[in-house]
Amino acid sequence: METSRLRLRFVKTDNPPVWVRPLIPVLALVVTFILTSALIFWANANPFETYYHFLIAPLTNKVSALEILVKATPLMLTGAAVTFAFAAGYYNIGAEGQLFAGAIAAAGLGVAMKEVPAFITIPTIVIAGFAAGMLWATIPALLKVKLQVDEVVTTLLLNSVMGFIVSALLNGPWRDPNSGWPQSPEIGASAIFFKLIPRSRLNLGFVIGLLVILVLWFVLTRTSFGLKMRAVGLGKPAARFAGIHVGRTTLIAALVSGGIAGIAGVAEVAGIQYHLIGDLSAGYGYTGIIIATLGSLNAVGVFIASLFFGLVDAGAQTVSRVLGVPVYLGEVTQATMLLVALGFFLLQRYRLRRM
Amino acid sequence: MEIFIINLIGATLRVSTPILLAAIGETYAERAGILNLGIEGTMFFGAFIGFFVADKSGSLWLGFLIAVLSGVIFGLLMALLTVTLGVNQHVSGLGITMLCTGLSLFAFRLNYGGRSIPPSIESFQQLAPFKNIPWLNTLTEQYLFTYIAFLVIVPLAWWLLYRTSFGLKIRSVGENPEAADAAGVNVFAVRYAALAIGGGLMAAGGAFLSLAQLGAFTHGIIAGRGWVAIAIVIFGNWNPVRAMWGALIFGGASALQLRLQTMGLQLPIPYETFLALPYIVTIIALVLAGRNASYPAALLKPYRRE
Incomplete structure (x- = not known):
């Protein structure tokens, strides 16, 4: 029929x-x-x-085009952080808290190292921020590897705990003595990331972001550790059968992920705000998860997604200013x-x- | 001292209510095999839309109803993504949380502007069945939703899950969807239903905060309570009654923190320590429960019919 x-x-x-x-x-x-x-x-x-003001206007003049790169900087870093963990099958949802851990380190050392020259201070705060993010990521990572406690829940809860730590610092010992605002004292000039282009906000943080993306690409595609990570991410039993040390691989991926997120915090303090403030991150740690996913967990994808989201963030501000x-x-x-x-x-x- | 303790118990019941509702909602989702990280956003949207509708219509009940309905819709959206399309559950859930948060904040800013004092409404009244017995009154002067959550929802959720064929279906699609399918259970429909029920309960928890406990909507209204609820589900071993104990432990720690703060003690440690305490207690409880946690076997695994 x-x-x-x-x-x-x-x-x-x-x-x-x-x-x-x-x-x-x-x-x-x-x-x-x-x-x-x-x-x-x-x-x-x-x-x-x-949509003109949202997506096109920011590209039409130099000031706002550079602002896109400024907005993309923390997203490149948190996107890379999340990718590093997710690729190894470790669901680090804690980039937001780890970012603040790095920011605390930068704000503290930035003030303490006022007298030290910049070529020492800047590498020091970046490394310290990495270490601080890593340290904060150690808690859920060890609980996962040693005691099989679900990392999704612990990283989420630790984000809240970090929020309280920041609030305690800003309302207590670190409250700005000059203004009385809940913000830490301004970091020294030697800790401030230098501008890449005068009279813009684009700073060294963007270059660090690019370097991290490059390292991410290299590790994931060109090293045996990257191969091991992805094997663990695809399936733990098979990876174990292939002789990969699953626990150690997961632990390293989790800690490096936390460290990269910590650098995102350093870049926001030393590159943009010069203080630790409660609103330092507009949910960058969570947006990093979107970036990593849209970038299909590869470095080039993360880079493109960060730039596009930088445009959306910059455009949303234009739209709000111009059209309400x-x-x-x-x-x-x-x-x-x-x-x-x-x-x-x-x-x-x-x-x-x-x- | 007795007054302090009675006060504390009364406050514990109040503080636990939204987390209990959300935790039972999440229990249903996870029992059907879906980890719903949309919980935080669904609660947030429930709190917002409940407040918004109540404020505009003048009816608290209409606000509450619409909030529950919104939760059902976001539950179904989660189902579309994870059940029908088989997308990664972590990412879909977080995406829904971000969508709900963004939508609520967008609508809130559009309707109430950026004012510094949050707008408020005349909230639900507390029931006081034992007005004449002071100590009993302190304990039982609660919102209707608190009574419903502890006395109706908990036993009902337990009964539905363990004593009805619908509950058996939910548990079977979360443990072994292939076998359930072979036995004639519609795996997709059951997962959709469980996520819809779960979403409704999550949003009800959020609406409790804005329509009863606070009578206002603020940016920090949920403040990670959804994540706590997820921890409580694990702690409660995916059982509604045990989740209730978990919610009470968290609620107790929160209420104690509030009491200590209002007593205005001069302590050598910052008050944020007490705010963080419930979260730390939850993590410790999770570690202790971790060894015995028996995750639903099909959790996080999309089901495909070959």
Whole structure:
């Protein structure tokens, strides 16, 4: 019997056609912006005007284009931190807390080393920030490796604990004696990251971010440790069978991840704020998880995703300033993009076939 | 001293309520095999939308109802991502949390501006069934939701999970979805249902904070309570009744912290120590429970019908 209806079915394929791969991010973007335009209508703004200020305007002049790189800096670092852990199958959700651990180290040493020349102070605070992030990451990592306590929950809870530690410092011993604000005293000039371009906020932190991305790429793709990490990430029993020391690999990945997140905190204190403040991070540790996922846990992907999210963050501020659309449009856009992209990633493994 | 302790118990019950509701919601999700990290955001959105609707409509109950409904919707969104599409559960959950947080803050800023004093509403009244007996009144003067959470939701959640065929289905799809499927259980539908119930309870916990306990909405209203609830689920070994004990331990530590703070003692340690204490207690409880924790076998594993 003849039917006029087209009968279509999804069929799984392992080799998606080449033209599909670049199409997926574009489609995901379009769907994201259609969905978030509902909020723009709610705010009584014109979507075309909004998207112009959101995504195009920041690219049109030098000052705001550099601001994109400034916003991308912490995201590159937290994205790399999360990638390092996730690649080894360790779900470090604690980058936010580890970032603050690094920031505390930078704010403390930045004040203490006022008299020391910059070429000593700057490497010292970066290393100390790495160590502090690593130290804070040690607690959940050891609990995971030694006692099999789920790292997702412990890292999440420790983020809250770190929030209280920062608050205790800023309301107690570190309260700024000059202003009385809950912020630490300003760090010395020798600890401040120098500007890459005068009269912009772009600083050494961006270069450190690039270096970390480079190291991430090298370790993941060019070293035997990277291979071991990814083997553990793909499946612990198989990795163990292959003779890999699963516990040690997980531990190292977790600690390095915490250390990189710590550097993100250093970069925010020494490069942008010059103080430790409670609002130092706009959820960078959590955004790092989105970045790592959208970048499919590889260094180049993380870099591109950070730049794009830097644009979204910078654009959201422009939109809020120019059109009065709440700045949280940026956060909603980033989250929507993640969820839409997750759906589309899967679609590329399916093909529509006529039955 | 007796007054201090009675006060403390009364406050413990109040403080535990939102975490208990959320923890039972998460228990249902995880029993069906889905770790829902959307919990923190779902609570946040529930707190916001409950407050917003109550403020605009003048009806607290309408606010509460819409909040629960929003939780169900975010539960279903989580199901779409993790059950139908089989996406990584950690990432989807955190994505939902970020989406909920962003949406709430966007709408809050749009409607209330950036004012420094949070807007407030006339919140739910506490029930006082034993007004004439002072000590008993201190203990039992609670919000209706606290009564419902402890006396209705906990036994109901337990009964549903262990004594009905629906509960058996939830547990079976979280332990062995292949076997459940072979026995004729619709794995996908059961997981959707468990996530919807769970989302509703999480949002109810959030709405309790904004509509009853605080009568206001602030940026820090949830402050990691969702993550605590997840820890309590593990501590409670995925059993609603044992989750209640976990919620009470956390609530007790929080209430003690509040009491000590209001007593205005001059202590040599910062008051944040007490704020952090419940989180540290939760981590320690998790470590102690860790050895016996029996995770649902299919947790985090998407089910594909081949």
